[in-house]
Amino acid sequence: MPEPVLPLTARLLLARTARAQRDGRAPGLVAGVVRDGGPVWSAGRGDVPGPHTDVQYRLGSISKTVTAVAVLRLRDEGLVHLDDPLDRHVPGTPLGDRTVGQLLAHVAGAAAESPGEWWERAPGGTLADLRLGPEHVVLGAARRFHYSNLGFGLLGELVARLRGRPWADVVRTEVLAPLGMDRTTPRPVAPAAEGRAVHPWADVVLAEPEHDAGVMAAAGQLWATLADLSRFATFLLGDTADVLDPATLEEMTVPAGVDPSAPGWSAYGLGVQVLRVDGRTLVGHGGSMPGFLAGVLVDREEQTGAVSLANTTSGLDPLLLTGLLTDLRTAEPRVVAAWTPSAPPVPLEVLGVWFWGPAPVVLRAVPGGLLHLGPLPGRSGRASRFTRRDDGTWLGLDGYYAGEPLRIAEDHLDVGTFVFTRQPYDPGAPVPGGVDEGGWTAS
Incomplete structure (x- = not known):
């Protein structure tokens, strides 16, 4: 059985209810x-x-x-x-x-x-x-x-x-x-x-x-x-x-x-x-x-x-x-459960920074055996959690990619046709439209 509220909390709740009535x-x-x-x-x-x-x-x-x-x-x-x-x-x-x-x-x-x-x-x-x-x-x-x-x-x-x-x-x-x-x-x-x-x-x-x-x-x-x-x-x-x-x-x-x-x-x-x-x-x-x-x-x-x-x-x-x-x-603020270590649902080398074009994002493991793909801390952008499916792909649970599949390859991530690479526009990865052979330049 849950514990009753503290006496002071009960007084606050009663006061609000009494005033509403x-x-x-x-x-x-x-x-x-x-x-x-x-x-x-x-x-x-x-x-x-x-x-x-x-x-x-x-x-x-x-x-x-x-x-x-x-x-x-x-x-x-x-x-x-x-x-x-x-x-x-x-x-x-x-x-x-x-x-x-x-x-x-x-x-x-x-x-x-x-x-x-x-x-x-x-x-x-x-x-x-x-x-x-x-x-x-x-x-x-x-x-x-x-x-x-x-x-x-x-x-x-x-x-x-x-x-x-x-x-x-x-x-x-x-x-x-x-x-x-x-x-x-x-x-x-x-x-x-x-x-x-x-x-x-x-x-x-x-x-x-x-x-x-x-x-x-x-x-x-x-x-x-x-x-x-x-x-x-x-x-x-x-x-x-x-x-x-x-x-x-x-x-x-x-x-x-x-x-x-x-x-x-x-x-x-x-x-x-x-x-x-x-x-x-x-x-x-x-x-x-x-x-x-x-x-x-x-x-x-x-x-x-x-x-x-x-x-x-x-x-x-x-x-x-x-x-x-x-x-x-x-x-009576909620006291959350203590953090404890847990094994990630994918190899550690899969996690970390990826790039959509030139924009960095982070793939990380989160509680419940899920993955989270989102912007770097302090930045805004699309974010979604993913759960593993029986065929080895991952399914978006929320955010922009809700319902969309995430496929993890050695050199890229594919999320609903968006390709994320380990380096910005990695020429060695299957970037849609290809990568200019001239590479990055100062002009």
């Missing part, structure tokens, strides 16, 4: 942090009907991440591919030529909302009841990020059809139960908070409706307790309980269409939001439904996470979770 005028707010595989602090503020870790609140769009996990389980079993057009599994929609992967990453160009009444406040029906038409395709495929509740409603339908069972049954048996999230359900089970809207100009509240969203349930139907949401945070940190392969979870967290080396960006992976905040990459999802706000955010490098649930339609500080993570990291 008061300033955001949330009728009830529960929050917690996890570290190294389990919860280490939590608190409830305001009107919390019961033990604060066991009161259900509506998760809203965090349900999308649960749906994405169910889709990726199907992918890992070979029943669906991310490049499959939707029509192959859910025929008859105007988004039939858009792919499963595009829907997961919100780049399919689907309308933000389903047609008809505002689905978040009105009971839903079946896919046929939506009567989707061409007008519900609002952008070209892969043109830009466009958040789509409708897209995840369609993914929930895909899950139901491929499993032959309702979406709620699939996520309960394949995701929630294996993770021990027994208090996460499609409809509220007491003790559960009642959804509230808070008047903008007076300290009075209004009850918000609760309903079954039908086919749109996969986009925002689930309810959960703080204890269950904390368990989901540990899942995102890597404790997958065999629900997903760790490599698939890692795949979910890779941002689509954004350069992750740039400071201060926000992106979306496969069913998760990916944020760059104060030099940290954070993964998770926010959720909102009428009467409720929720959030889960984890720092996979630090192995910490923060969660919150509140019964208010709007007004809560959006920086609560990042603030809790900052408080924890500042008050």
Whole structure:
């Protein structure tokens, strides 16, 4: 079991949570942090009907991440591919030529909302009841990020059809139960908070409706307790309980269409939001439904996470979770494991300085049996890590060369047609275009 936070840290976390509840005028707010595989602090503020870790609140769009996990389980079993057009599994929609992967990453160009009444406040029906038409395709495929509740409603339908069972049954048996999230359900089970809207100009509240969203349930139907949401945070940190392969979870967290080396960006992976905040990459999802706000955010490098649930339609500080993570990291900085020697995955003579044309780069071994190709210290430039493949080549994991092959020869490296040599434009190596026979001159 992870050790609880220190008393001073607990005071800092409580102070931030208390201020968020008061300033955001949330009728009830529960929050917690996890570290190294389990919860280490939590608190409830305001009107919390019961033990604060066991009161259900509506998760809203965090349900999308649960749906994405169910889709990726199907992918890992070979029943669906991310490049499959939707029509192959859910025929008859105007988004039939858009792919499963595009829907997961919100780049399919689907309308933000389903047609008809505002689905978040009105009971839903079946896919046929939506009567989707061409007008519900609002952008070209892969043109830009466009958040789509409708897209995840369609993914929930895909899950139901491929499993032959309702979406709620699939996520309960394949995701929630294996993770021990027994208090996460499609409809509220007491003790559960009642959804509230808070008047903008007076300290009075209004009850918000609760309903079954039908086919749109996969986009925002689930309810959960703080204890269950904390368990989901540990899942995102890597404790997958065999629900997903760790490599698939890692795949979910890779941002689509954004350069992750740039400071201060926000992106979306496969069913998760990916944020760059104060030099940290954070993964998770926010959720909102009428009467409720929720959030889960984890720092996979630090192995910490923060969660919150509140019964208010709007007004809560959006920086609560990042603030809790900052408080924890500042008050109790992580003590990293000691460095120890390890054998490099290639002979030592392969490592060191290489040249792309006249530009020097360094190939070095890094932990995990990986190679890193990047600029000299203090210089900027392209950088990627590589993992060995069974055929002796290396595969780019990130950066400019993600997905590209690295081939190591005695006198050169070949990375996706780029040739790196031991000397600048080495005439003895297979430099594309050759090397001028006059060699290097002063004029």
